[in-house]
Amino acid sequence: MKPELLVSRVLGVPAQQLSDSTSNAQLGTWDSLAHITLVLEIESTYGVSVSVEEALGMTSVGAIKQVLAQRGVRW
Amino acid sequence: MPTATPPLSSTPHGLAPAGDPAAGLRRIVAAAARHAQVPAQLAMAAARLSPVETTAWLLSLGPSAGELLGDDGVAELVDVLAGQALARGQLTLAEGVCEAALRHAHAVLPDTAATLAAALPPERRPAALRPLCERVLDRAPRHPALLRAAAELALERGDGARAHALLDRLGQADPSPATAGWVASARGRAPAPPAPPIGVALLGSFTLNPLVPFLDLELRAAGLLPSITLGGYGAWEREVADENDPVWAADLGLGVIAAHVDDLVPALAGDPTPGELRAAGMEAVERVVAAAERFRARSAAALAVLGFHSAHPDPSGPLHSVDGRAAILAELNRALAERVEALPDAWVVDLGEVTLRRAGGAADEPKLRHLARMRLPPAALPALARSLAGIAVAAKGLTRKCLLLDLDDTLWGGLAGEDGVGGVRLGDTAPGSEFVELQHALKALAGRGVLLAVASKNNEDDALAVIRGHGAMVLREADFAALRINWRPKHENAAEIAAELGIGLESMVFVDNSPDERARMRAMLPQVLTPELPADPALFRRTLQELPQLRVARVTDEDRARTALYRARAGRMQAQRGAGSLDEYLRGLGVEVHVEPAPEAALARAHQLFARTNQFNLTTRRYAHAELQARAADPAWRLYVLRARDRHGDHGLVSCALVRVEESAWTVDNLVLSCRALGCGVETALLAAIGRAARRAGATHLRGELADSGKNAPAHGFWARHGFTRVDDGSGGVERWELALDGGGVAAPPWICLEGADEA
Numbered sequence: 001m002k003p004e005l006l007v008s009r010v011l012g013v014p015a016q017q018l019s020d021s022t023s024n025a026q027l028g029t030w031d032s033l034a035h036i037t038l039v040l041e042i043e044s045t046y047g048v049s050v051s052v053e054e055a056l057g058m059t060s061v062g063a064i065k066q067v068l069a070q071r072g073v074r075w
Numbered sequence: 076m077p078t079a080t081p082p083l084s085s086t087p088h089g090l091a092p093a094g095d096p097a098a099g100l101r102r103i104v105a106a107a108a109r110h111a112q113v114p115a116q117l118a119m120a121a122a123r124l125s126p127v128e129t130t131a132w133l134l135s136l137g138p139s140a141g142e143l144l145g146d147d148g149v150a151e152l153v154d155v156l157a158g159q160a161l162a163r164g165q166l167t168l169a170e171g172v173c174e175a176a177l178r179h180a181h182a183v184l185p186d187t188a189a190t191l192a193a194a195l196p197p198e199r200r201p202a203a204l205r206p207l208c209e210r211v212l213d214r215a216p217r218h219p220a221l222l223r224a225a226a227e228l229a230l231e232r233g234d235g236a237r238a239h240a241l242l243d244r245l246g247q248a249d250p251s252p253a254t255a256g257w258v259a260s261a262r263g264r265a266p267a268p269p270a271p272p273i274g275v276a277l278l279g280s281f282t283l284n285p286l287v288p289f290l291d292l293e294l295r296a297a298g299l300l301p302s303i304t305l306g307g308y309g310a311w312e313r314e315v316a317d318e319n320d321p322v323w324a325a326d327l328g329l330g331v332i333a334a335h336v337d338d339l340v341p342a343l344a345g346d347p348t349p350g351e352l353r354a355a356g357m358e359a360v361e362r363v364v365a366a367a368e369r370f371r372a373r374s375a376a377a378l379a380v381l382g383f384h385s386a387h388p389d390p391s392g393p394l395h396s397v398d399g400r401a402a403i404l405a406e407l408n409r410a411l412a413e414r415v416e417a418l419p420d421a422w423v424v425d426l427g428e429v430t431l432r433r434a435g436g437a438a439d440e441p442k443l444r445h446l447a448r449m450r451l452p453p454a455a456l457p458a459l460a461r462s463l464a465g466i467a468v469a470a471k472g473l474t475r476k477c478l479l480l481d482l483d484d485t486l487w488g489g490l491a492g493e494d495g496v497g498g499v500r501l502g503d504t505a506p507g508s509e510f511v512e513l514q515h516a517l518k519a520l521a522g523r524g525v526l527l528a529v530a531s532k533n534n535e536d537d538a539l540a541v542i543r544g545h546g547a548m549v550l551r552e553a554d555f556a557a558l559r560i561n562w563r564p565k566h567e568n569a570a571e572i573a574a575e576l577g578i579g580l581e582s583m584v585f586v587d588n589s590p591d592e593r594a595r596m597r598a599m600l601p602q603v604l605t606p607e608l609p610a611d612p613a614l615f616r617r618t619l620q621e622l623p624q625l626r627v628a629r630v631t632d633e634d635r636a637r638t639a640l641y642r643a644r645a646g647r648m649q650a651q652r653g654a655g656s657l658d659e660y661l662r663g664l665g666v667e668v669h670v671e672p673a674p675e676a677a678l679a680r681a682h683q684l685f686a687r688t689n690q691f692n693l694t695t696r697r698y699a700h701a702e703l704q705a706r707a708a709d710p711a712w713r714l715y716v717l718r719a720r721d722r723h724g725d726h727g728l729v730s731c732a733l734v735r736v737e738e739s740a741w742t743v744d745n746l747v748l749s750c751r752a753l754g755c756g757v758e759t760a761l762l763a764a765i766g767r768a769a770r771r772a773g774a775t776h777l778r779g780e781l782a783d784s785g786k787n788a789p790a791h792g793f794w795a796r797h798g799f800t801r802v803d804d805g806s807g808g809v810e811r812w813e814l815a816l817d818g819g820g821v822a823a824p825p826w827i828c829l830e831g832a833d834e835a
Contacts (some may be wrong), residue, residue, distance in 0.1 A: 036447045
């Protein structure tokens with residue numbers, strides 16, 4: 001699944017409005033609780049484990065993709 | 076052989092291969108490289124078309140391959156080439172691929188290296204393979220497939236130290252039973268590493284075999300050389316009492332007593348009162364402590380005793396009640412710890428902690444704790460919410476009052492009308508045990524005031540025959556407030572029962588395995604709660620127990636007789652404790668057996684025993700069900716079955732024998748004994764009963780046979796042990812034994828009370 005689709009599903013924002021630069025500061029629904037849900041969904045969807053520090057840094061769509069790419073995840 | 080080359084005709088240069096396609100490809104690749112065009116795709120196409128040429132090209136390329144293709148591209152190319160070589164069985168090519176891969180080992184995928192190592196035959200293994208595996212392993216130190224392949228390589232070249240190190244890492248990297256089992260068996264192919272040896276005895280009341288490879292792994296990782304002896308299934312108490320048991324043979328460093336509280340206190344499957352649970356629980360504590368003390372008297376080895384942790388939930392729900400199950404189990408564990416810790420070098424393991432807090436377990440959520448101060452793992456949230464809903468439902472008085480139950484494939488497996496009393500699946504082994512468990516849970520609900528009723532499409536006589544006549548039924552007619560066994564629509568029966576019992580339809584829960592019946596009930600009577608049931612009947616119980624609308628969070632009455640009961644039971648157990656002899660232990664067990672010619676209802680179990688028993692099986696002759704049925708009715712044969720019980724409970728039908736009857740001599744065609752009854756002498760009691768019946772019928776001799784199946788070691792020596800004389804000449808593979816009955820026949824063991832069979 002494309003990371004944009006996952007983010008869109010969790011945050012309730014249309015996928016076409018998301019770009020790599022979309023960050024938590026720009027989206028009202030991307031609050032701290034939604035962030036936890038996002039991290040859990042990413043872990044279960046892509047079968048990866050994200051460290052606490054990485055999870056804190058995943059504050060934009062691009063940052064999420066970067067962490068996934070480091071894990072060798074392709075979408 | 077490829078005939079078309081679509082990727083090529085669409086190359087940006089429009090080059091087409093001329094003459095030798097491989098040579099053409101090489102030119103394409105080279106041209107593409109010169110022009111910095113996407114060479115990765117081209118290289119991949121070339122690899123599929125001409126792996127030999129492409130491998131040669133990759134070898135000639137050296138480090139510049141990385142610049143050209145990128146590391147990912149190199150990795151993928153090597154993977155495609157390896158796949159081509161192996162699929163075509165070209166070993167020379169595979170050697171070349173290994174060479175090329177080694178040159179680019181920094182990029183090669185672990186799976187590629189593992190596939191090459193696993194697929195190439197030992198005699199044609201290229202020299203580059205081992206260094207390739209080692210270098211990729213440096214990058215992917217926890218890759219299971221590669222660790223396994225590298226361990227195989229080390230085993231084959233006899234490098235025991237390296238093999239053990241790799242097996243240690245594999246076991247840690249992939250903690251699955253399959254891998255742990257493979258690791259443990261692979262150890263046998265390497266010489267033992269130099270480490271201090273430790274003997275371990277595992278004695279338990281349940282299946283512990285899957286623990287053995289993990290224990291082997293962890294002890295080795297801790298620097299020890301384990302030799303693990305697994306006791307017989309469920310034989311822990313006898314083994315600890317028997318100084319000749321093989322578990323004592325090893326040089327023991329650690330003993331484990333794994334007696335599960337669900338085995339010791341079967342009432343946990345139902346709804347025992349606090350008093351009953353405390354009494355039965357203390358009896359269980361005494362049994363385990365007695366075993367621990369016997370162990371300590373025989374061996375100075377460290378002793379680990381598993382604490383009590385039940386798989387059965389408290390019917391009140393997950394509550395800390397003063398007299399709830401959690402509180403009582405905590406009391407029992409405390410008593411167990413006090414008594415076990417009083418012994419030197421003995422500990423009690425907290426099983427609840429082990430299962431909750433293991434890595435990835437229900438309580439292991441460090442990440443969420445730090446990220447969000449979440450103290451509860453997401454996986455526990457639905458269950459917590461459900462139990463809170465149960466409390467709310469009870470507080471609002473919305474607890475349902477009546478469970479309307481289907482019969483076929485809901486309360487038992489199969490159809491009463493087709494399978495009959497002897498054929499429905501219901502008993503102490505699966506398939507059938509899951510229905511018994513469900514019935515216990517339903518009975519527990521009935522004990523808390525929920526009415527049980529039946530709505531079943533059946534001939535009434537067929538269904539009642541099972542309810543009244545099946546030995547394993549937990550629920551009997553008297554447990555049901557109303558029965559509607561007929562062919563009418565179930566919603567009509569539901570309405571009738573509600574009227575009869577004076578309750579509203581909105582007080583009913585309808586339980587039926589059939590999705591059609593559930594849909595019909597929902598459509599016709601939406602007031603009746605019809606929960607969705609999983610397809611597997613083994614999950615019915617949990618679904619019903621977790622249903623908030625059935626939560627009866629009753630605060631139980633303090634059982635006034637509790638202390639007296641506790642003291643009386645504890646006192647009786649006290650008398651039995653201490654490191655007594657096996658004989659003493661068996662006498663204390665109070666074994667009672669009942670032997671009889673098999674009644675119709677016992678045929679299925681007898682058939683199952685003959686068919687499944689491997690260990691105590693004299694001749695390993697298996698009989699078809701129809702054959703047993705015919706023999707049971709034939710005066711020239713006798714089929715005997717034996718039921719056993721002791722002070723701890725009823726063990727059911729555990730032994731049977733088929734006997735050929737002739738005027739002067741009876742011959743035991745086969746006799747089997749369930750492994751859960753090994754070691755108590757019940758097989759001797761069965762033989763004694765057969766001898767008695769033979770003598771009564773006027774026979775002068777009892778004969779028997781023994782055939783070594785390679786698996787029936789426990790049955791060897793059976794005839795000699797009972798005074799029989801061997802009469803065959805040793806040829807033919809089957810031993811024949813005989814006993815003259817004028818000498819009194821066979822005596823039942825003095826600790827067994829033998830009933831029945833005389834009338835046979």
